[in-house]
Amino acid sequence: MNIPLVDLKANYLSIKGEIDSAIQDVLNSSQFIMGPFVKRFEENFAKFCNIRHGIGCANGTAALHLALLAAGIKKGDEVITVPNTFIATTECISYVGGTIKFVDVVPETALIDISKLERAITRKTKALIIVDLYGQIPNMEQIRKLADAHGLFFIEDAAQAHAAEWNGQQPGFYSDIACFSFFPAKNLGCYGDGGAAVTNDDALAEKLRLLVNHGRTTKYEHRIEGYNYRLDALQAAILDAKLKHLPKWTDLRRQHARFYDSHLPSTIDRIVEAKKAKHVYYMYVIRVKSRDALMKFLKEKGIECGIHYPLPLHLQPAYTSLGFSKGEFPVSERLAEEIVSIPMYPELTAEQQQFVVDSIQEFLQT
Numbered sequence: 001m002n003i004p005l006v007d008l009k010a011n012y013l014s015i016k017g018e019i020d021s022a023i024q025d026v027l028n029s030s031q032f033i034m035g036p037f038v039k040r041f042e043e044n045f046a047k048f049c050n051i052r053h054g055i056g057c058a059n060g061t062a063a064l065h066l067a068l069l070a071a072g073i074k075k076g077d078e079v080i081t082v083p084n085t086f087i088a089t090t091e092c093i094s095y096v097g098g099t100i101k102f103v104d105v106v107p108e109t110a111l112i113d114i115s116k117l118e119r120a121i122t123r124k125t126k127a128l129i130i131v132d133l134y135g136q137i138p139n140m141e142q143i144r145k146l147a148d149a150h151g152l153f154f155i156e157d158a159a160q161a162h163a164a165e166w167n168g169q170q171p172g173f174y175s176d177i178a179c180f181s182f183f184p185a186k187n188l189g190c191y192g193d194g195g196a197a198v199t200n201d202d203a204l205a206e207k208l209r210l211l212v213n214h215g216r217t218t219k220y221e222h223r224i225e226g227y228n229y230r231l232d233a234l235q236a237a238i239l240d241a242k243l244k245h246l247p248k249w250t251d252l253r254r255q256h257a258r259f260y261d262s263h264l265p266s267t268i269d270r271i272v273e274a275k276k277a278k279h280v281y282y283m284y285v286i287r288v289k290s291r292d293a294l295m296k297f298l299k300e301k302g303i304e305c306g307i308h309y310p311l312p313l314h315l316q317p318a319y320t321s322l323g324f325s326k327g328e329f330p331v332s333e334r335l336a337e338e339i340v341s342i343p344m345y346p347e348l349t350a351e352q353q354q355f356v357v358d359s360i361q362e363f364l365q366t
């Protein structure tokens with residue numbers, strides 16, 4: 001058997017007709033930049049999230065950068081986030097001259113340790129970037145309260161959390177701006193790069209719309225200097241075709257997760273779904289001390305796994321000059337040594353799920 005971590009081809013083939021015709025529509029119209037396809041997807045995506053405004057972006061990193069610009073974060077401002085995330089979460093802090101500050105996570109969910117968050121806030125702290133890692137949103141009521149009490153701008157990195165919920169609300173409800181990635185492997189992914197920012201705040205939405213497209217008010221009138229961070233029309237049309245299927249795909253991911261939950265050996269630790277959270281399983285993550293041996297064993301059986309992420313950001317070579325040291329964020333460091341993401345995608349068959357479970361069981365017995 002050959003089981004990839006994510007099967008993009010199977011996903012495309014399941015709706016090939018719709019995708020091909022969406023692409024053809026864009027080609028026939030020749031409206032490649034902004035225009036009706038981008039507008040339609042922005043409206044539909046915002047509606048899907050139940051958030052007032054959606055702004056298409058070139059990718060998730062651009063969306064995060066725009067969010068920090070819209071928040072007015074500047075040189076010397078501290079921005080707090082977690083070390084166990086993709087580097088885009090912190091790159092955008094550096095883009096605006098901000099100072100990266102980390103708070104460790106809790107081992108059960110790999111999400112921010114809210115009990116440590118308040119202690120990390122100083123007079124210089126101006127914003128939070130809360131990561132909905134693996135497709136799960138942390139306790140947003142507590143974080144919103146802290147943000148309000150300390151006057152902090154609250155950005156949500158929802159790159160992995162399309163359709164996820166906390167307390168029945170999707171990304172962007174509790175935060176000031178939520179940023180999504182539509183990188184191909186994401187739960188809602190396009191066929192290239194894409195992203196979006198969503199917000200319920202009209203003034204922030206207006207700022208984001210200016211910034212994303214050269215500060216334009218009309219074709220050649222620019223209120224401010226902005227960026228060329230637009231989502232392109234081909235990707236928007238593809239995303240719009242896929243968006244209709246996202247609820248069904250999310251249900252399938254959750255069903256597969258329930259199968260793994262109940263069939264994986266009970267001795268295997270795993271990232272759990274928290275109370276009040278609706279986890280959408282961008283990744284299904286287990287924890288094993290002999291992680292590298294397990295991955296090798298599964299690879300030989302044709303099962304592809306991943307590690308999200310093998311080196312926490314505070315220990316990355318890119319951040320050596322920031323002076324962090326090993327041991328500072330022990331939970332993130334321990335997770336990095338033990339986590340394995342096992343195959344998870346809507347089209348994963350019952351037979352494939354069983355094979356993954358049996359193979360892990362066999363590894364534990366040998």
Ligand SMILES: Cc1ncc(COP(=O)(O)O)c(C=O)c1O
Binds near residue numbers: 060088180183
């Ligand atoms: C947590 C997180 N933040 C940000 C990003 C950046 O998104 P993109 O690759 O679309 O720029 C990603 C995607 O890879 C991500 O997983």
